[in-house]
Amino acid sequence: MKSSSMNTHIGNISIDSEVIAQYAGSVAYECFGIVGMAGVNMKEGIATLLKKETMTRGITVNMTSRNLLVIDFHVIVSYGVSIPAVCDNLMQSVKYRVEEFTGIEVEKINIFVEGVRLID
Numbered sequence: 001m002k003s004s005s006m007n008t009h010i011g012n013i014s015i016d017s018e019v020i021a022q023y024a025g026s027v028a029y030e031c032f033g034i035v036g037m038a039g040v041n042m043k044e045g046i047a048t049l050l051k052k053e054t055m056t057r058g059i060t061v062n063m064t065s066r067n068l069l070v071i072d073f074h075v076i077v078s079y080g081v082s083i084p085a086v087c088d089n090l091m092q093s094v095k096y097r098v099e100e101f102t103g104i105e106v107e108k109i110n111i112f113v114e115g116v117r118l119i120d
Contacts, residue, residue, distance in 0.1 A: 004067070017062075021061045022056050024071055025037060027098070028073060028090055028093075031086065032081070033089070034075055034076075035075075035076045035119065036075070037057065037058025037059060038074040059073055066107075069104055070108045070110070071094065074114050075113055079118045079119070091111065094109055
C-alpha cells in the first residue's frame with residue numbers, strides 16, 4: 001500500500017495506507033449491523049468472515065491525484081438489519097473519524113456487502 005503525505009510549516013507528515021485501513025476497520029467494527037470484514041476469494045467467488053486481526057484484508061485505501069482518500073470496504077452485515085441504513089451509518093462514521101484522525105479529506109467510500117450472518 002502507498003502512504004499519504006502532507007506538508008506542514010514544520011515538515012512532512014506521511015501516513016501509511018495500512019494505518020488508515022486499520023483505523024477505518026476499527027471504526028467499522030463499532031458500527032451497528034457490521035459483523036466484520038469479508039475476504040473474497042476471486043477464484044471461487046466465496047466471501048469469508050475475517051478475524052479482527054486480519055480486517056485490513058477487507059479494506060482498500062487509495063489516494064487520488066488530488067490528495068483525497070478513497071476507501072473500499074468488503075463487509076458482512078447482520079441478518080435482519082436495513083442494509084442501506086447500516087451502510088449509510090458506516091459511511092458517515094468512517095468519513096468523520098478518518099478525516100479527524102488523519103487530517104486528509106475522504107472523497108469516496110465504497111461498500112461491497114459480501115454476505116449476511118446471523119449473530120449469536
